[in-house]
Amino acid sequence: MAEHNEIEMAEDHVEMVDHSKIIxxxxxxxxxxxxxxxxxxxxxxxGEGGFGSVYRGTLQDGREIAVKKMNQSAIxxxxxxxxxxxxxxxxLSKHLFHWGDHSLRPLDWTTRLSIALDVARSVEYLHTLxxxxxxxxHRDLKPPNILLGDDLRAKASDFGLVTATxxxxxxxxxxxxxxxxxxxxxxxxxxxxxxxxxxSFRVILMELITGKxxxxxxxxxxxxxxTTWLR
Numbered sequence: 001m002a003e004h005n006e007i008e009m010a011e012d013h014v015e016m017v018d019h020s021k022i023i024x025x026x027x028x029x030x031x032x033x034x035x036x037x038x039x040x041x042x043x044x045x046x047g048e049g050g051f052g053s054v055y056r057g058t059l060q061d062g063r064e065i066a067v068k069k070m071n072q073s074a075i076x077x078x079x080x081x082x083x084x085x086x087x088x089x090x091x092l093s094k095h096l097f098h099w100g101d102h103s104l105r106p107l108d109w110t111t112r113l114s115i116a117l118d119v120a121r122s123v124e125y126l127h128t129l130x131x132x133x134x135x136x137x138h139r140d141l142k143p144p145n146i147l148l149g150d151d152l153r154a155k156a157s158d159f160g161l162v163t164a165t166x167x168x169x170x171x172x173x174x175x176x177x178x179x180x181x182x183x184x185x186x187x188x189x190x191x192x193x194x195x196x197x198x199x200s201f202r203v204i205l206m207e208l209i210t211g212k213x214x215x216x217x218x219x220x221x222x223x224x225x226x227t228t229w230l231r
Contacts, residue, residue: 037055067084068082069081084157090147091144091146092143092147093146097143111152114154115148115208119146122154122155126197127194135194137196139162140177142204165192173190182203184199207226214226
């Protein structure tokens with residue numbers, strides 16, 4: 001489950017003090033992060049996405065971290081970094097859809113149920129527990145944005161699209177952004193409510209149950225989306 005300060009950073013568009021980064025309410029000098037990641041060396045690259053690249057690092061006290069370096073095309077001034085807890089088992093999508101490529105075993109039913117409950121708790125936290133009288137809406141829940149620890153417990157990640165509702169309002173209007181296959185139909189007009197995360201969770205649950213992807217163009221045209229295929 002995401003920590004509150006992580007969500008706040010995402011909602012505030014990664015507003016941070018120059019040359020220092022925040023983890024567990026502590027400021028970390030940029031040089032320490034460079035040392036931890038071997039100056040963001042390619043050997044520590046964990047993955048790349050639309051908002052930036054993620055690097056594995058080790059702090060001086062031995063804690064392992066993941067550092068997201070934002071793309072300069074998105075952030076014009078200075079470097080912008082997000083520091084997260086390192087989740088050694090990687091993404092849920094790796095374990096659901098690419099386990100054979102990584103010499104992994106398929107997830108058993110007990111683990112799938114545990115992951116589903118962890119994701120549900122993450123959604124509940126964002127929607128009702130993170131801040132009183134306000135909801136954070138993830139807008140991009142999907143297996144690549146769910147990370148697993150060594151115990152295969154799951155945490156939601158990647159808060160680049162998180163939107164906060166205004167106090168006493170259940171919805172906001174914004175640009176429609178997300179991942180096809182996980183986006184609720186009513187979200188296409190840009191109206192954001194907590195229900196769009198619930199829809200995404202529903203799709204993830206279908207993927208956990210079936211081992212099928214949300215969208216698969218190798219299926220018949222009417223069954224490309226998992227919701228119609230499962231029905």
